[in-house]
Amino acid sequence: MTEKYDAIVIGGGHNGLTCAAYLAKAGKKVLVLERRHLVGGATVTEEVIPGFKFTVFSYVVSLLRPEVIRDLQLSKHGLTVLPLESTITPLPDGDYILRDSDHWATIRNLKRFSARDAEAYDEYSHTMYFMAKAVKPILGLVPPDPTSLNPFELMPLARLGRHFLGLDEEHLYTFVKLMTMSSADFLDEWFECDPLKATMSASGIIGTFLGPRSPGTAYVLLHHYMGEIDGVFRAWGFQKGGTGGIAEALAGSARSFGAEIRLNAGVETVITKNGRAVGVALVDGEEIRADVVVSSLDPRRTFLQLVDREELPSELVSDIEKFNIQGSSAKVNLALDRLPEFTALQTPRGTDSPLRLKAALKGAISISPSLDHIERAYDQAKYGQFSSRPYIDVIFPSMIDPDMAPPGKHVMSCFVQYAPYNLADGNWDDARREALGDAVVDTLAEFAPGIKDLIIGRQVMTPKDIEDVTGLSMGNIFQGELSLSQLFFLRPAAGWARFTTPIRSYYQCGSGTHPGGGITGAPGRLAALEILKS
């Protein structure tokens, strides 16, 4: 007979670990059960090729909530985020758009393409900063149920309503536009330079099965503006050692508060008695009892796999069956003999120095030369094919943290869009995986011609691989599309956005709950606070 716990958390991804750490900090006896041999889920670093450490899935951080960092003392447990200071968009004619922390150099750079855009850039940044600040309180709020008759439950909604009505006219209109428009249309209102709009619009399509011209993507654009690092709003960074370091810091924190973490411990099912969760059964048959069971898995697994559907209202089962969770992203990680030479980075333009251009390799390189490039990439995915010339977000982790690769060698992280989970002409197999890898390398070679000769090894993660390794259903990186119909009090389903489930003592805490995906720790924290309240 194993011992009994106050709470069992299913899944040791970053949200499961966050939830466990908060519960343990409050004095609860907590057990985390993780299916894999390491914690992190989509937040792991693995040495797939000897000497080369890959950020296998997620690669940059910004959205991790400052209160989580503070409350769980993550810096003490190894959280060290190094700044990612620039984004460069190489263009087919050898030119580039470079935006970095040197504000005036950025403006001068934009002026080469459009004096109007250079002028609008600051105002746009201020507007987005303001809008992100205005919307941000939602991230820390347990979604109220708008159909509730309980005035205490409706109070936060009323406060939020007042908050938005308090915006001046111009910001209120911008808010409505951000909630309804496509990122391309929204950016069209500000800028005329196509590659600039393409690169900015990319934040609106990351992880979604939508193109930059699809309505609703302007919200995702805003979602990615809500991050901050060390108090610097909107900044993105790279965790030393890769994103696995974030999971390790969270695990260290959880353990320091007394939580137990068991690896290689896949949960088969949640055990219920009289409509209440009383424990879990592991894949190997072992049963473990607890007063509370929390699932950090996506809504499909939480509701349709871990428990018997018969125990749930049929509307909830139907809502979760309809929950949009089709993946659209892939990841290609390359081990390189040395840095590739991007044509656009060879010749400084305007007043740029060679040094400034070289430093761009420590930032993001966006393969987004035009809006059409991204929209065409999406068109193929719409009809069940992966993009033959995808949008790619590249970083060189080894340029930011030299420990990521052997001396002189490099790792290259390529986030790829689009790769649909469901292919029109069959399933993802070895041949299709390699074909996707080839399409990514061929596209990169258009901008860095010699790259193919430098590749020592490559790892291609299709949406099916993402699902198989992390458990993220259909490879959706956010545990479900970040569309307006699946956010706030509708995430994951109307009536079940407050981390509870119809089964008493059975809770949810993954990215499929409010406020959604990305390395935020927000769902894990909010769920823990709700559990502790009850």
Ligand SMILES: Cc1cc2nc3c(=O)[nH]c(=O)nc-3n(C[C@H](O)[C@H](O)[C@H](O)COP(=O)(O)OP(=O)(O)OC[C@H]3O[C@@H](n4cnc5c(N)ncnc54)[C@H](O)[C@@H]3O)c2cc1C
């Ligand atoms: C390719 C890719 C790139 C991304 N890039 C970024 C990025 O750069 N920045 C960013 O902020 N976000 C990024 N994301 C999104 C972000 O990583 C995820 O939204 C987030 O990590 C999800 O965390 P989670 O804890 O909610 O879920 P998960 O990470 O999915 O954790 C769930 C955990 O449960 C475990 N598990 C599954 N089934 C069982 C079971 N039956 N029993 C026990 N354990 C189980 C899994 O192994 C996993 O560890 C990316 C995601 C992907 C896939």
